[in-house]
Amino acid sequence: MGLVSSLNNAVTGLRINQDSLTVVSRNIANSGTPGYHRQSLNVVDHNDATSSYARSEGVQRAFNTTLQTYYTRQVSDTASSSVQAGYLERLQTFLGKPGSVGSLDTVFQELQNALQGLSTSPDDYTVRSQVVSRAQTMAQTLNQLSGDIQGMRQEAEGQIAASVHSLNGMLSSLEEVNLRLLDLGMEDAGRTALLDQRDRLVSQVAEKIDVRADYRVDGTVALMTRSGVGLLDGRASVFSFESAGNLAATSEFDYDPDLTKVGKLTITTPSGLTLDLVQQGVVQGGELGGLLTLRDKTLVEAQAQLDEIAAGLAQAFGTVQTPGTELAGGNGFDLDISGIKPGNDFLINYTENGVARQVRVVNTQQDIDYKDASGVRVIGVDMSGGAAAVATQLEGLVPGLTIAQRISTPAQSDDAKVLRIVGDSSGATGVTSLIARTTSTAEQGAGLALNLFVDAGNSGFTNNLDGTPPQKLGFAARISVNTAIIADNRLLVQTSAGGTLGDSARPDYLVKQLAQMQFVSGGNPDANPARFQLSGNLSEIISQTIGFQGNNIGAALSKRDDRQLTLDTLVQQMDAEYGVNVDEEMSRLIQLQNAYAANARVVSIVQELLDTLFNV
């Protein structure tokens, strides 16, 4: 009690005001700084026997763990959809709007119309050369699109490398920040600045990869991915990316590290454990997540759809359909399978109790037996061993049909190559037709089909499933027009050397094939449930591809916009919680000003009183 305690109180008041002013001034100065959390002074009053005064307990920093966690998660998701939307926006400019010059559907329709014109005027040189040039345009469009897609994949890899680099930098900075935060003796101003830096770094890391932040009581933060791999806990893990060089359509990701042909993204934890992030499926969001999805799923699927279109083109022109010969009794068919190369197939059309069914038997070493997207059963059989081996492999697979090698009396030389398929005698299961579908082997003298579109090196396209990689993968980048036809466009019409040029049999056949031949994309739908299955004739497949990509891209763009909107609302909320309201600070400033003046006044009054006392 007494003057001295009043003096003490006033002095503590002054000191508190000074500290408050410091905090207010710091707030105002940093009102525009991104990532700055509003600070306020903790003031408590202290009572003891003799006096009660104000004391500051330290600077309080505005921080809401739930909000921050939510923000971190949203940043990762927004970054992921944003980077995907950016790439897909470019993809849509490559594809073009339907009906625009250079878009796939326009180019294909022009090719179809040119073929129609060819069947009306096969003898006209101009018409034939137009068919060839439109076919070349089609092939070039497919090549171009493939190149663009692979280029984007390559770019994605480049961006992954850059992100990894900056990510490592940020993690090591965060590690340092953590270390400094452990020093509890730091004064408050420095501490809060470090905490702001910590939060900034965490959200920057969240932008790159999805993280879960664990804010410790001492202010340090531990980071791990949403899937549980630790990124930072005291010491930072190191990301590394091993580029695969040039990415082609055939460079795909494989779970077997020896077979994978794309770049490898790994993380090495401080304890020395190295994980392959893609193989373990660790990355679920953030820019890295978006780029990996692009590189391994979205763009690969787009390439696969282009490959389907290219394969359909080549097969529609080059497939020779040879029907089997009907048996004398009318209950079955004979089929010569010697011409069926790996990848070619034959169709069995049969009726089972009145219901028409179809089985497609493909020449391949793989063991496949599934129902494709259009309901046709696909069975893989190795036909290199002749008809007898085929019959053994097909034994019992189609109930009601008897499949065997033809045995004729007397034995004929080509019996080993002929397959005989007979329905059952009761009539419940009957074979309607057998059709072998082989690839044309020569431009003239081998029937009406024509290898207009060929693979690299002018070789025919047989859709060989057995190669590594299978022939269809990346075919859109390799498809080109047969050089023999470019050199002599009469091959479009003449089925035999020296035939008349007015004969429209071959163009009519090609037009019919193009309109009628049905294709189904992808392999087993059960094995790839997420894949979009294409089915129909070539024109429908192209429409489905463009429609699918258009929808996909539209969905990606709107997802980005949605997430951005959510992020904006979050940021607004954070502004309200952490942000500096200049008006509030200014009013506080006025109050402090008054309080400071009042305290000073108290001091001077006490001083006067003491003087009065001492002057007595």
Place this chain on the structure above:
Amino acid sequence: MIVNRSMFPLQTGFSVISNMQSRMADLQLQLGTGEKSSTLAGMGRDLPLSLSVRSRLARIEGYSANIDMVNLRLSFLNNTVNRFEALEAEARTSAAQGQYGTGNINLATVPDLSKARLDEIVTLLNSEVAGRYLFGGSKTDAQPVASVSALLDGQSGRAGFKTVAAERQVADLGIDGRGRLETERTDATVRLSEDGVHPFGMKVSTVSNPPGVSVGQPHPGAAPLGKQVTVTFEESPQITAGSAITIGLVLPDGTETQISLSAVNAGDAAGPDTFSIGGSADETAESFNQALRSKLLEVGSSTLKAASTFAAAENFFNSAGEPVLRVNDDPSLAEATSLRLATPSDTVMWYGGETASVAAEGLGRLEILQDSGNVVLSEKAPPSDNHGFRLVSAVAESAAIAAPLTAGATPLDGAAISFTFADDVSEGDKVTVRVAFPGGERDIELTATNGPAGPGQFQIGTAAKTAENFSKSLEASLNAAAKSIEGTPRQTVSAQVDASTRVNYGMQADESGLLALMRSTASMAITTYPTGDAADKARFDGMADRQATLLSENRNGEAGSIEILAMDMGIALSTLESASTRHTSYQAQLENLLADVETVSEEDVAMEILALQTRLQASYQVTAMVSQLSLAQFL
């Protein structure tokens, strides 16, 4: 950048304004381009509709291009066929029997006029549209008909029509000019016989039987002679004056003529076509013989020559399914006994376009002859591997039917199958004949049945009846097989003008109407009448008559006649027109639909711009006001 690292990051309020600004820019773009969206993804739900409408529009465009091209060709064809109709009418009336003109002017001008007409016909047949020949079926890249000079005069050692006709004339007239007929008088019998079994010269067909004469109707004579007729004059009473003996003769081109010789009393003036009644039957026979011989010479130098030229025209200008034939000059032309196939190396082939290899009209170059219980199916001589059917084998699964196949004696004779029927043919007995044609083989199966016969069956009766039914059924089956292989010339060229509509407009120069025109005009062009005497006039009559018959209006109903061609063109044109109209209206509908889906309504866009403008102005105003309100301003 998601996480903003720059000072004074944009507040949400401001970002809304910038969104409004970008929307304003989008609306301006829409107004400028007229399109709802400038990117693929922006089309959203309209994408599938746009894709399918565009693909349909492109298909229609393709069909329309086809229609335009075919329209051009059809209009050419229409004009050409109309011109052919006019030419046919001209030719029909260009020469008439008995019309020789003053001073026989017609005799001199008809060959030249016919040649000029032939020039025009060949030019029209070789007409082309943009390098595409129209009268060769689907062989549109080469001229279908040879040039007129090559046709008539030959080319580089290969015979033309003139040579072929001249050869035929020698073969038809024979050594003595009597049309390969011999007469011989033995006592009171005069025998008129063909000098061999061959297609040349005149054939005897009938002989009349006036009182005083006994005749033997045409019957096969002693080998190697052909058929013969005999006229035996009776001793008493002798034939009376005024009675006529008429002998009917068949000419090489299938027409008929007759020789009528009337008896006159001795001492009366001997007019043309008469023979005098002598004292005895022998004398009368002799006088008849002489009259006959001179009459034959007369007919030979007039009517026979005309018929021979037209027969040569049939050989040289072959129709579909028949080969080009020439006289086989072994041992010599005048004694020729068969026709042979002409090869491209020794004869000019008049037509090089597409043609059917088997013709239903000639039963695929097969002949069926039935005689009581025997049916003979034979190939026409000379057989050709590239035309018509060739007999391969015959199998009769029956004890009562025999069907041996005998090959031809020489390469110029055709093979033959001789079916012999017994009385006990049973139900279900089957006869299978295999014929080969260029392009494959076919089996013709005929089954015996007790009831009424359907297609591919023949009814059992007595041996002769069975044979008759069998031959009718065989003819019908062969006809059907030939028709199915022949097709029609129209189908050789077709164009797709709609999803399921094809227009067939192929034409071949060897269709029957055009062929008749070619044959008659060429025959008239190479025949000249140098002397203008009675024989020439008679020849002129024969030629004019034959031309008129070949080109007569009665034949307008035959398949391939020029009138039918014109009608087919008309049908094709109308199909084209209806397809074109369909496409136009459908296209208009689709384009409307596309516009609805893809283009913006300018009024809507303008309204939205106006509303947006108001909002933007208000936002700017408020932002400006709010920015002024800060405590710092008032301290």
